[in-house]
Amino acid sequence: MDQSKDRQSAADYPAALRRYEHPLERWVGRDWVRYILRKITAERPGTARPYLYGALASYGDPRVNLHDRLAYWPIHKIIDRLRGSASRQQLRARLGGHPPTLRGIIATARSIAEFGLTIPQRWLHPLFVVWNFTNRCNLKCRHCYQSSTFQLAHQELTLSEKLSVIDQLGSQYVAMVSFAGGEPTLSADLEPCLARCSEYGMHTSLATHGGLLSRERCRRLARLGLRYVEISLDSIDPEKHDRFRGIAGAWQRGVEGIKNVVATEGLRAGLAMCITKENLHEVERMLHFAYNMGVSCFAHFNFIPVGRGADMIEQDISPRQREELLELLREWMNSRRLGVISTAPQLARLCMMHPDEDSMVSCSHAGSAAGTQARVAAKYLGGCGAGRTYACFQPNGDVTPCVYMPHHVMGNIRAKSFTEIFQQSRWWDLFCDRNEREGTCAVCAYRNYCGGCRARAAAYLNRLDHSDPGCINNLQQWEKLTQQHAAAITTIHTNGSSHSFLHHVRSSSI
Numbered sequence: 229m230d231q232s233k234d235r236q237s238a239a240d241y242p243a244a245l246r247r248y249e250h251p252l253e254r255w256v257g258r259d260w261v262r263y264i265l266r267k268i269t270a271e272r273p274g275t276a277r278p279y280l281y282g283a284l285a286s287y288g289d290p291r292v293n294l295h296d297r298l299a300y301w302p303i304h305k306i307i308d309r310l311r312g313s314a315s316r317q318q319l320r321a322r323l324g325g326h327p328p329t330l331r332g333i334i335a336t337a338r339s340i341a342e343f344g345l346t347i348p349q350r351w352l353h354p355l356f357v358v359w360n361f362t363n364r365c366n367l368k369c370r371h372c373y374q375s376s377t378f379q380l381a382h383q384e385l386t387l388s389e390k391l392s393v394i395d396q397l398g399s400q401y402v403a404m405v406s407f408a409g410g411e412p413t414l415s416a417d418l419e420p421c422l423a424r425c426s427e428y429g430m431h432t433s434l435a436t437h438g439g440l441l442s443r444e445r446c447r448r449l450a451r452l453g454l455r456y457v458e459i460s461l462d463s464i465d466p467e468k469h470d471r472f473r474g475i476a477g478a479w480q481r482g483v484e485g486i487k488n489v490v491a492t493e494g495l496r497a498g499l500a501m502c503i504t505k506e507n508l509h510e511v512e513r514m515l516h517f518a519y520n521m522g523v524s525c526f527a528h529f530n531f532i533p534v535g536r537g538a539d540m541i542e543q544d545i546s547p548r549q550r551e552e553l554l555e556l557l558r559e560w561m562n563s564r565r566l567g568v569i570s571t572a573p574q575l576a577r578l579c580m581m582h583p584d585e586d587s588m589v590s591c592s593h594a595g596s597a598a599g600t601q602a603r604v605a606a607k608y609l610g611g612c613g614a615g616r617t618y619a620c621f622q623p624n625g626d627v628t629p630c631v632y633m634p635h636h637v638m639g640n641i642r643a644k645s646f647t648e649i650f651q652q653s654r655w656w657d658l659f660c661d662r663n664e665r666e667g668t669c670a671v672c673a674y675r676n677y678c679g680g681c682r683a684r685a686a687a688y689l690n691r692l693d694h695s696d697p698g699c700i701n702n703l704q705q706w707e708k709l710t711q712q713h714a715a716a717i718t719t720i721h722t723n724g725s726s727h728s729f730l731h732h733v734r735s736s737s738i
Contacts, residue, residue, distance in 0.1 A: 230688070248607070251544065253604070257340070262340060265337045265338070268280040269587060275634055279525045281298075281334055283299075283304065284323045285323065286304075288319060289317075289318030303591070315455070331402070331428075332401075334401045335400070335403060336349070346608075347563075347608060347676050348608055348611075350660045352651065353401060354613070358618065359621040360410065360621065362412060362413060362415045364376065364410045366414065367411070367437055367439075368473070368474025369473050369474060371502055371540060372503070372536045372633075373698060374634070378409040379602065384643075387421075393621065393641055394424045394425055396647070402430065403431060404430060405425055406434070407422075408435040411437060412604060414440070418466065419449070423452050425453060432455060432456075434454035434456070435458045438457075438483075439483040441489060443455055445488075446492040455495065456497075456498060456525075457485075457498065459482055459499060461482055461501060464517060466480060467479075486523065490522040490668075498525040499521070499527065500527040501525045502531055503528070505543045511553060511555055514526070515556075525566060525568070526557075529591045530571040532681070542713070547702065548700065550699075555578060558578050562587050571708055573593060573681055574699055575612045576674070576677040577677055579606075580677050588602075590611075591605050591606045592608070612661070612679040614633065614659060615630070615638070627646065632687065636692070638650070638653045639653075659682065664691050664693055668693075668701045672701060685697070
């Protein structure tokens with residue numbers, strides 16, 4: 229590809245964005261502050277928590293004894309100075325009343341102490357982990373990135389090994405764990421692992437087809453500490469969904485699962501949709517459907533051609549279609565009718581292109597917020613978090629940067645600790661430094677907020693550092709890929725080749 233043209237198209241975007249800043253930014257990265265952060269986030273002798281954790285957990289709590297009130301007084305005074313218009317009670321609910329937030333603060337403070345304040349931020353350990361808990365699944369979804377079957381994967385982790393993994397995540401203050409699959413509700417290990425996560429105060433979520441979620445099971449999972457259940461639904465049309473999922477009745481059982489989650493106290497329901505050309509026209513109706521069902525969040529999964537999804541690559545939407553889709557999602561975010569998240573990091577760019585500071589901003593593909601502070605946070609969380617803010621566990625203990633990068637193995641939990649695997653990743657600098665890019669992703673003015681999808685670059689181009697071919701800024705690259713697709717299909721049909729389109733594209737020079 230002509231890189232000069234590629235760079236010119238990126239230069240057409242604003243050369244500079246307004247600098248969104250918070251007063252803390254001028255102080256947090258200083259050496260003496262980093263020294264203090266290192267001290268107050270170290271484990272206290274004789275206790276299971278760092279000093280900072282205790283100070284934050286006890287803020288605004290009238291039950292705190294005099295000894296702790298005096299010990300934590302300096303931190304409490306600093307919080308009083310910084311809490312702005314929020315009352316002590318409101319801030320206490322966000323801190324002491326929400327252990328995952330405290331864990332995230334400790335993880336962030338430790339990372340700043342180690343690396344300083346970096347854009348995007350480097351973390352000692354990811355803020356959240358997606359765990360492909362088992363390879364077993366009772367559906368046959370066409371797009372499955374895991375290529376799941378009804379059989380266990382070779383050498384899946386035992387329950388004792390899984391609990392050991394959770395102990396490692398707990399001790400390193402990972403804030404969130406999402407159990408995915410395969411179908412995690414098929415595993416007898418799910419409930420004891422949820423209980424162990426709850427002991428550490430981690431936020432747990434479940435990604436499922438929903439077909440096994442009875443009302444009683446939802447109540448039991450909630451008692452074990454589960455807080456969010458995301459159920460996949462790919463079409464408003466039951467027959468279309470069932471064809472895509474490979475099993476009759478999957479739509480009806482999934483919808484019943486959503487209803488049961490919505491009706492369960494303590495659980496929030498999410499509706500996830502993997503969007504392709506086949507269901508793109510249904511997105512707005514699905515958003516209304518989710519809202520009317522009482523779902524709290526709509527999750528857009530950016531189709532990546534890996535696993536069985538590689539066999540339906542022609543169904544991937546174009547950059548123009550993706551841009552229109554993300555603009556629709558941005559409008560729904562700002563309607564506040566329900567939460568919206570997307571695994572397409574370009575959503576952050578679209579949010580930042582709108583100057584209204586009170587509008588919602590996608591801070592990462594796991595959350596969004598409104599206001600100037602959200603825009604400040606977005607440049608540190610930084611869009612694609614693969615191998616940086618999050619990581620993936622495979623059923624056999626392999627650790628990968630993302631669920632859509634099953635072949636980029638950073639290490640196996642049976643051979644090394646999670647800390648060693650994450651911090652010694654061969655792709656560490658590439659994921660953490662947005663200057664380690666080629667093409668438009670290297671020069672885009674929004675690269676600190678987006679960074680491009682590394683899984684898409686890897687799937688299409690076999691290059692983790694290349695531009696994301698799904699972005700509107702890379703339209704020229706996408707058009708070339710489309711031409712190669714047509715040529716490859718012709719070659720495959722003419723020669724009777726068994727190679728896939730991706731094989732042909734990856735062996736080309738792009």
